[in-house]
Amino acid sequence: MKASVFVSYELGEKIRKTRKQRRITQEDLALSLDLSPSLISKIERGAYQVARDNFEVVCEFLGLDVEVLLENNQVEMDNQVDIRLLLKTIEHDIHLVGTTEVWAELNTINLDKNNHLLGEYYYLQGLIYEAKQSWGKAQEFYEKAIRFADQFQTSNDTNIKSISYYVLGRLFGKQGKLKQALTFIKLGEESFIEGVERSYLKYSLLLSKAIYLEKLNQNEEAFRITEELKNKPFITASTEAKTNLVQLHATLLNKFGLYDQSIQIAEEGVILARLDKLYDRTFELWTTKGESYRKKRSFANAKHCLKTALKLKEKIQYLPLAVSTYTQLGLLYLELTDIQKSQKSLVQAVELGKETKDNLRLMSALIALGNCYLQQQKLTKAQCQYEMALSIAQTHSYTQHEWDILMKLAVTCKQDNPDLYGKYVEQFHQLSLKLWIGGEKSMTFHQNYRIPIHLEAEPPDV
Incomplete structure (x- = not known):
């Protein structure tokens, strides 16, 4: 069985910074070492178990001392919670614990403007503001997460762009702006990536699309989606x-x-x-x-x-x-x-x-x-x-x-x-x-001049 190395968030960040200082792209590094660009991306994101020989060739190509890195990596792992894990627990706590303590914990995290986790950070800020019903601030940070994801393609591995569009749709839905909500859900669908983090999001996007279509009385299309999900x-x-x-x-x-x-x-x-x-x-x-x-x-x-x-x-x-x-x-x-x-x-x-x-x-x-x-x-x-x-x-x-x-x-x-x-x-x-x-079918739901009262589902939390 091949020896492996657990790359912490901090170690991955050090490798990424060194590569950028040497003006080498992930694709060029991967090509030079006969490795896949996705492997380089996972190493740089951290919280990843990689074969030691692959780790060593990357470090040696970048001029980094493998033994010193691993020694420092172990000290970091023993004394510090990985930031990626910390962000995940904050997302968990927003939904299940509350926002007061979470906000203080999020503010202890300092990320530079090029850190690939910054999109997650903005997304969590948006969630907290949404929980406080500060719609404008929530929208601001969700949009920041989307812009960051567009700028740094590595953010796509977490589907942060797709989930930010999803929560923007939910945000506008809560305000009764159903057409805008539906637009954001469709953008979330378009930006969703199969086979990476947040795979559950696909279901939520489809379900939310059907919910907003039903609220807008586009019933046939909503029903088609419910049948597809079933x-x-x-x-x-x-x-x-x-x-x-x-x-x-x-x-x-x-x-x-x-x-x-x-x-x-x-x-x-x-x-x-x-x-x-x-x-x-x-x-x-x-x-x-x-x-x-x-x-x-x-x-x-x-x-x-x-x-x-x-x-x-x-x-x-x-x-x-x-x-x-x-x-x-x-x-x-x-x-x-x-x-x-x-x-x-x-x-x-x-x-x-x-x-x-x-x-x-x-x-x-x-x-x-x-x-x-x-x-x-x-x-x-x-x-x-x-x-x-x-x-x-x-x-x-x-x-x-x-x-x-x-x-x-x-x-x-x-x-x-x-x-x-x-x-x-x-x-x-x-x-x-x-x-x-x-082309809207305005007369398909009237019976004897009675106005129907529609009971609308709400998009689920994610």
């Missing part, structure tokens, strides 16, 4: 990502009117989420089952599912999920003609939507509350809810939702305000032409 079990994914896929699949089946299939899929997801105590996913899946039962007019079952979801409200981390649950409960009571309970639940949904600033869910809650007032012939109150929903739809370019809302607004003012009625009809007409020319 048929590729070999792709690495977390349990949360898998249950996220189940949630999305069930939501799409509801949109297509396949309620029994949606219920079956959601039941499988509930079991998976419950076993791993994924409260957010369990909460969301029970809500989706409630929606399915409501749409198939099995009202007792629908109410039971929604009440089961609300038992978990205090345990979920992402509170906007409850906006959809209260909205579904309000729609259920509306169909049962229990107007008082319907209005109470929908007001709760709207208030929580405003509090949590989840624009898409808030818009759906406002539309549902408008429907409740419309059913009571309280046209002014209905119009007020629809106008707030319209403002959200126009601000965030939710064009197909805007189409729905304009239709409802026209109904509220047809009798009492013909001028305003004409204004909304003209806007509706212009938007219809725009959607038609753009």
